[in-house]
Amino acid sequence: MKCKICNYDKLSKEFPQENISDDCEHPTSCCLRCTIAHFKTEHLNCPYSGCQNAVLDAAAVSNKYQMHLDQLYPPIETVGVSDDHVTDDTTDSSKIIHVTTLAGDTASFSYDAEMTVAWLKEMIFMKMKVESHKQQLMHNDVILEDFEKQVKMKLKDYKIQPFATIHLMIILYAIPQNFDHVIFDLFWGYPPSGKDYLDASCLMFSGKSHVGTVDYKRMIFSSSAIRHSGDVMDNYNRIGHHTIEVHLKTIPANVTHLYFTLSAWNSPTIAHFPNPSLKFFEASNRQKNLCETSFTTPDTRRP
Numbered sequence: 215m216k217c218k219i220c221n222y223d224k225l226s227k228e229f230p231q232e233n234i235s236d237d238c239e240h241p242t243s244c245c246l247r248c249t250i251a252h253f254k255t256e257h258l259n260c261p262y263s264g265c266q267n268a269v270l271d272a273a274a275v276s277n278k279y280q281m282h283l284d285q286l287y288p289p290i291e292t293v294g295v296s297d298d299h300v301t302d303d304t305t306d307s308s309k310i311i312h313v314t315t316l317a318g319d320t321a322s323f324s325y326d327a328e329m330t331v332a333w334l335k336e337m338i339f340m341k342m343k344v345e346s347h348k349q350q351l352m353h354n355d356v357i358l359e360d361f362e363k364q365v366k367m368k369l370k371d372y373k374i375q376p377f378a379t380i381h382l383m384i385i386l387y388a389i390p391q392n393f394d395h396v397i398f399d400l401f402w403g404y405p406p407s408g409k410d411y412l413d414a415s416c417l418m419f420s421g422k423s424h425v426g427t428v429d430y431k432r433m434i435f436s437s438s439a440i441r442h443s444g445d446v447m448d449n450y451n452r453i454g455h456h457t458i459e460v461h462l463k464t465i466p467a468n469v470t471h472l473y474f475t476l477s478a479w480n481s482p483t484i485a486h487f488p489n490p491s492l493k494f495f496e497a498s499n500r501q502k503n504l505c506e507t508s509f510t511t512p513d514t515r516r517p
Contacts, residue, residue, distance in 0.1 A: 399456075413478075414458055
C-alpha cells in the first residue's frame, strides 16, 4: 500500500486498521507514522486530504499507533561492523528500513544511505537466517545488485529512503541444464472464514523486459511450454491447489528468466492462509523434491 502523505509503499499492517473518526468514510491510506507526525503538529483533525473530521482524543490515538509500531518493529540491536558499512552524517539511529518476505516475516535495520547491498544481505542473514546467495532484494520493482560495473552498490544508488520497505525473495533452487519437465506445486489452506485463493504465477522475462505471464486466468504460454492447472479447490477439506508445469527445452530462446510468484487474491497477505507449502520437482521423479518449503505464519492479530 502507498501512503497518501509520505508516498512510500508500506506493509498493510503499517496503516490504521480502522478509521480514526467514526465520521470518516474514506480508505485508511495514511500510514501510522504520518498520522502520528500529523498529531504532533497539534492538528486535531483527520490527516486524510480533504477530510476535516475532528479526532476527539488525538493523543490517545497517537499513543495507540506508536505502541503498534513498537510491536511491529522492536528496538534494533547493533549487529557487528564491517568496512562495507561506512558511518557518516547519513546515519541516524532513529531511521530504519524494513525487509519483508512473501510470508509476511519482517525485520528492521538501521538506515544508512552509505550501506552496501552486500552488507545489507549479511545483516539479513544474521537476523533472518537467509543465506546471502539465496537472497534477491527488490525495491520499487528494481532488483538490488551487489555490484554494477565492478562497483559496490549502496542504498543511496537505488534512492532508498528511511522507512522504506525492501522485499526479500528467497531463491529456492537453481535448475541444472539437463532438466526439461519441471513442476511448481502449491497447496494452501482456506482462511479461517470463507474461501480465498493463493495464486501461483510464472512471469517470463527477456532480460529486463516482461514478455508473458501464466496464471489461473492465462493458463498457457508458447504452445504449452508453460502450463497452469487453474484453480483446483477442495471445498470439503478447505484446501486449494495450483501447479505450473514447465518444459524448459521448448521455451522460446528469447526468454531468459522465469519468476514464480505467490499472491493473495483477497486477503491482505499470504499470512492469512493456514499452512501454505510449495514443492519443486522433476516430472519424471515426483518423489524426489528439488526443494520444499513451508511458510511460518506470523501472528496477525491486532494489538
